[in-house]
Amino acid sequence: MEHPSGSPEFYHPLALDFIRVFELEVGNISDPVVGRLVPQAIDGEPYEAVSYVWGDRWNRRDISVDGLAVSVTANLHGALTAFRPRPSVNSAGRDPGTGQEQRQVRRLWIDAVCINQGDLSERTSQVQLMARIFAGASHVLAWLGWEEDEGSQQHVQSAINFIHDFMKDSEAGLREARILLHHHDVTEPAERLVDLSEDDRQRFEAQARIWESVKAFFEIEYFHRTWVVQELGLAQEATLYSALKPHDRAKPVHLELHSVSWPLVGRFARFLDYSGALLVTHLGLRSWVVHHTWMAWETEEDGAPRWDFLTTMHWVRIHGVTDARDRVYSLLGHPLAVLDGDVIVKPDYTITRGVIYTRLAANIIKKTKNLHVVNFVDHEYGPYLGARDWDPQDDSRMPSWVPDWHSINRTAPMHYPIDAAENEDAEISIEGGIEGSEGTLLPHLLVRGWIVDEITAVSRRMETIDFPVSNAIRERAKDNPFWLDHLWEFLAPPQSFNNCDALAVLETLSLALSFGTMEEDQPVSNFEPRQTLEEHRRSFAACILEYHELLHGMLKASGLEDDSTLPARSLYDSLPVEAQGELRRRAQGTTSERFLQSMTWQAMCRVVYRTASGHVGIGSRITLPGDLVCRVRGSPLLMTLRRMQAGPKMKMDTKPNTDTGCYAYIGPTIVPARQQKHTGDSERFNEQAVHFRIL
Known part of the structure; x- marks a missing residue:
């Protein structure tokens, strides 16, 4: 989230559980955007919430708030222009007693205007209310941005119309689209299609055009923003809007909004992922980003969340965010973002993302006595362990066993229903502090288990x-x-x-x-x-x-x-x-x-590997020959670990006959031949028992 360029004096302090609502006044397309801020209890008068993306930070427009000029991004200005009420064209908008035109407003909550984000204390307290703000809004208005006029190529409108039609019979729509898979690429010259009949050529060209619009639709920046996940997921009702950009604001223009409900778009993206993955990958559709947003709030038949909080965080790692700490804070409205009745981690913008992510992982491990959280580690590069102290200046400093939720997510969560070991272990412990104090050691994860095998060869990614x-x-x-x-x-x-x-x-x-x-x-x-x-x-x-x-x-x-x-x-x-x-x-x-x-x-984005015993497995893209496949108590999946040497900076209080080595965590892994029923205790394969110190 950002803040307008007005001074902090523009805002007055908010009472506990209070928010500000922006009352947006009536106006034509060319009129200035005018409104005022009204404080109220979060569960007070009805309001709508605006969900949008900032866009170009340097492309700005002025709006009037309580008579003062405030600079906002052009995209927000466009949303306010599109959503504000229009002047009445008949007597319905006039006071029956005086005949004068009534003052019309639309009551909106907008982060950039309603929060004084120059005040860190207010920003933090309002972030804690964010879930309640969007859940309490009568309607969430999602602004996709203006659509530029490109002649007949109005992609957003075409895509919205197509999604409505496609979802009336999705299986038939997918069958029709498969002509794009079974013939040459859309980008290849027309002469490459000479083997098609005239009817098939027309079908191919029609499908190519409409799926080009769908591709452009899913590339809209709005869908790739992290805060959108919660804003759409908690909405009582959410609608996506766009409109053709007016080029001559001096002339009266009838502004026609194109809209589609969020649930329909979510179900469309879900269907493509589950039934049309080949089409998605062939056309380079980014529909899966939208599907991840939808998945974050999926429920079972009994209404319970389908995905736990950590899986939800993994689904949305691909979304963009300005502040890496918001990877966690933007999802605290998830129903499972609690442990023992308390929020899983409290917003704090004074510490690094590495400390936040480590606290999150450590708190979960300590309270659950399982290692589910480490299965979401997805290193982009091999873990760097040259420096093992906390550094408040290094935002990315964290242990190898802590998921860096801000790293590029290229993989789906790994799962296997036959557990590799017991799901809990009371002896799991964490040694070292999680406060992030400068010069103190990063915490080590102490676990016990078995070495299954050594990896000898690794495929290409x-x-x-x-x-x-x-x-x-x-x-x-x-x-x-x-x-x-x-x-x-x-x-x-x-x-x-x-x-x-x-x-x-x-x-x-x-x-x-x-x-x-x-x-x-x-x-x-x-x-x-x-x-x-x-x-x-x-x-x-x-x-x-x-x-x-x-x-x-x-x-x-x-x-x-x-x-x-x-x-x-x-x-x-x-x-x-x-x-x-x-x-x-x-x-x-x-x-x-x-x-x-x-x-x-x-x-x-995974690799297949072969072990010294000839077993086949699939694991992290940073896997190397010499890495170890390990079975660890408390982890439902096998782990890939890399042997490390304990250097002089470790200062470990090693107990005799307890630790046999130090390891870096590479990622979860699957070896079907070694994940069979009744092998969790590892007696069947006579694997080597080890106490692991994971750095």
């Missing part, structure tokens, strides 16, 4: 654009063409497989990539569409065969058997004859689409 099986042109354009065949070369170096071994390794790989299936005794995915194990096996087999046929077709057409970008042979060709026959039987009558849909978001 997988990207969503790698996954679809399409055609020779698109495959050659990929950074990682024939990813599945290359992955198999990496996992299964030339060696003799018998039929059972090959199918077993393939199944382990497929379950790792998709985080399992919906089978009762198999891993269960929280992502739709969920498949039974039999459906999963059939669709995965179809994926193998589709890549095999594409590769053979390319080699036959071009004669480029020596092309180094192509695999030496397809996955299918490397298998024993009996395994090939089984895959053909499974793939009969199905396609790869369900498998690719189920694994796209889970596998994106």
Whole structure:
């Protein structure tokens, strides 16, 4: 949030649980924006709340507040211009006694005007009320911004109309859109479409145009702002608005607002993620950002939140925010943002994000005695452990086991229904302070568990654009063409497989990539569409065969058997004859689409690895050979840890026979062969017991 350029004297102190409401006066499109601030109890007179994004900070306009000129961003000025009441055109707006025009106002709450954010104390207290402000508003008005007139290309209006129509029969709409997947890219020249019939060409061009508008719609800056998540999620009613930008303000203009309800947009984005992931990735739609906003407030049938507070924070890490501490503060209205009746962390703008995030993680671990929070660590780069002291000048300083909610989020939360170990452990402890005092050591996480295996080889990072099986042109354009065949070369170096071994390794790989299936005794995915194990096996087999046929077709057409970008042979060709026959039987009558849909978001930006014992796993993109796969009490997932040397600055009070080493936390991981029922105590595999000190 920002503050207007007026002096602090513009505001008067607010009483406890009081807010200011901006009474916006009537005006035409070219009139100055005029209004006044009225303090009231938060549950007093009805008001509407404006949800918007600041936009260009240097592009500003003046408005009049209580007779004083206040500078606000052009985007906020546009929202006030669009939302203010219009002058009455008939007697309905006149006082029946005097015949004089009545004074009309629209009562709005707007952060930049209603909060004196030059006053840190007021800003902090109002942030604590933010959830109540938006939940108490009669209506949340979400301003998407002006739409520029580009001739016939009015993307927002086109997208809004399309979303209304599409959601009347979403399955039919998706079937029609799949023509974009099965033919050449939208950006390729028209002559590339000569193989299409005239009807199909027209369908293709019509779909290309409308999905271009949908793409532009989801790229609107508004959807990518962190505070929007709570503002929309808590609203009793929320509507998204845009309007064609008036260029000649001197002339009277009829301002037509284009609108769509937030629930409809949320359901549209959800449907695309769960049923059209291939279309989303192929077209580069950013609908998943909107879906993450929607997911933050999803509920079960009984009304309980579907996602806990930490998962919700992970969903919205991709959203933009000016102040990294607001990653936490902007979600404190979530129903599960409480521990033992208290808010999970209190707003404090005097300390760094590293201290806030560490306090959050430490408080959760201490109170729950589980390690669920560390499974949201998603390092962009390898954890830096050269300096292990708190530094109030370093906003990013925090332990390796604390999620940096401000880092770029590229992955979906990892989950697996078969727990790797007990969900709680009373012996979990944290050594060191979490106050962030300069020169004191960062806290260490002390846990106990077992070393499962050592990682010996790591694949290239997988990207969503790698996954679809399409055609020779698109495959050659990929950074990682024939990813599945290359992955198999990496996992299964030339060696003799018998039929059972090959199918077993393939199944382990497929379950790792998709985080399992919906089978009762198999891993269960929280992502739709969920498949039974039999459906999963059939669709995965179809994926193998589709890549095999594409590769053979390319080699036959071009004669480029020596092309180094192509695999030496397809996955299918490397298998024993009996395994090939089984895959053909499974793939009969199905396609790869369900498998690719189920694994796209889970596998994106992760790596597959092989361990010293030959196990297959999937984990963090910063995984390196030599890292350890570990089973830790209190963590439902396996962990990847990296051995560290305890330097002289550690000053550890190490107890004999307790700590066997210091480790950096790399991230959660899945090894399907080692996550089976009744193996949480690790006795079945005779794994090495260790007490871990995680820095």
